[in-house]
Amino acid sequence: MFIDVLIVGIMVGAIYTLVTIGYSMVYGMLKLMNFAHGDVYIFGTLLCYTLLAQAHLNPLLGILIAALAGGILASMVEFFAYRRLRAAQHRMISMITALGAAYVIQNTSELRWGSQVLPFPSLFPSQLVTVLGHQISVTPIITLAIAVFFIVAFNLFLNHHKMGKAILCVSQDIPTSSLMGIPINRIISMVYFLGGMMGVVGGILYSASYNAISLGMGFRGTIVAFTAAVIGGIGSMSGTLIGGMILGISENIISVYVSSSYRDSIMFLILIVILLIKPTGIMGKVEQDKL
């Protein structure tokens, strides 16, 4: 039914938004494509799988530990692979170290968890509710609610908390923020930490609603995050939401009504078309090259 496809699409869109936020912020701030993002959140999600399915921990505690681990890993990547390269040099250098970091994390996860699909436990009861005479599973609705909660909470944090405002300042102008007494390194670490955490939450929600997790979702997640960020306009929060939704909904419609084996190819095609036609995205600002 179309309505079910749409609901699942919206849920996936919200999860994608969650995964994309950290990525988009890093790009907005440092103009760095963090290729390690997907592998970081898959690491956290796999850790959560071990904690829940094998160690039988309390789900909330397990998710908290996994999210913290993802956040710490993300800020470690920043510290080791990117920080030294931030000063002045060409952007592409840190793009290559980012890919290197992605491979290191991916391989480490593979040594522990292998690359096969693992059965991630469900987090919510699989009841059906009747809405407007229509049977709908509650899982996507609860997942959607949680994802929206995190998105809203993060936006409130950004716009009202002192630290969030500092993050916004740094993404506008690093040297000036530094002169205003904002500790740049700590703020950037914080952005990576939060981005990694939210990515892990997104990864857990995604894996729990499909009951599956595999290593391959990491690189795919990076591309999803980038595509969503570019569609919406990179660095813009509302753009991230729009981009995530467009991607999530269109992806579900395509895999149900067109073909699921070409689903990812079509996503890459969307990315190419957007990059060619409107690289600044829907909500993005045009950036003038400084001479």
Next chain:
Amino acid sequence: MALRIKKNRLLVYAGLLASAIVLPFVVRDAYFIGMVNFIIIYSILCLGLNLILGYTGLLSLGHAAFYGIGAYATAILMTKHGFSFLPSLVVSGLLALFFGFLLGLPTRKVRGDYFCLLTIAFGEIFRLVTQAWIGFTGGAMGIVGIPIPELAGWKIQTEVDFYFLGLGLLGFTYGTLHLLTQSKFGRAFVAIREDELAASVMGINTPMYKILTFSIGSLYAGIAGSYLAVYQTTVTPSNFRLEESCLMIIMVIVGGMGNLAATFLGVTVMAVAIEFFRFAPEYRLLIIGLIMILVLLFRPQGLLGASAFKD
């Protein structure tokens, strides 16, 4: 003085050529020659990539796709349409050139890091389509049973035969690229790399040159792919993953961007390093990843680089 240097250089080239020719007769170990053959393939690939990365500063992470286009073109032409090797080689190269031209077109307006993403997307689409389009590319199983190539009556069968075929292709690649970079075009490439704005003000048609380098670099990847197809006798999508493109990029950087001869060094160093860790194949990506990070942190200009990345 200049004449003497030229003479010395000629002597060096002659010596290298002579030792390359006697190599398989001195070292008769098929395993060793096999490894040298892979070094040759990657050298062809990386020489083309060095033209793109080192001479115009475009970061292409889709080089493996052009390699794959060449390999699949040769595989399909030779197994399904009865082509012999030489025409397949030419078609493979031209097809890669054509796709390189298409993907190079956006360099006119898309910025550097977005262009890099474009190349990743292109490479992934190539891999996903070859996996999904079973009727044309054989899906994940790929194409098997590519016939033995023949060049003017010479049946290319053993590792040593392939070594000489590879050497010929490598010689063609290096020779043509060397001439190109020494020409007016090469000086324009360097001018663009050093300062794109200044180059365009001096009247160099920078968009045209970027598209040109990108398509020419891809042409050589197509040639390497064609060689791979007949050498392996099979092609599968897993030969052309993103990590292959990354490996090529890091080979070029380790050697030194913008220095063609240094590419051989970079390819050999990386091939030996990977071979050295062969006892632990499950750590392959970890090692490549660590090398990528460490090289760029501590020596981004590579071992013999002309210049590091510039803004």
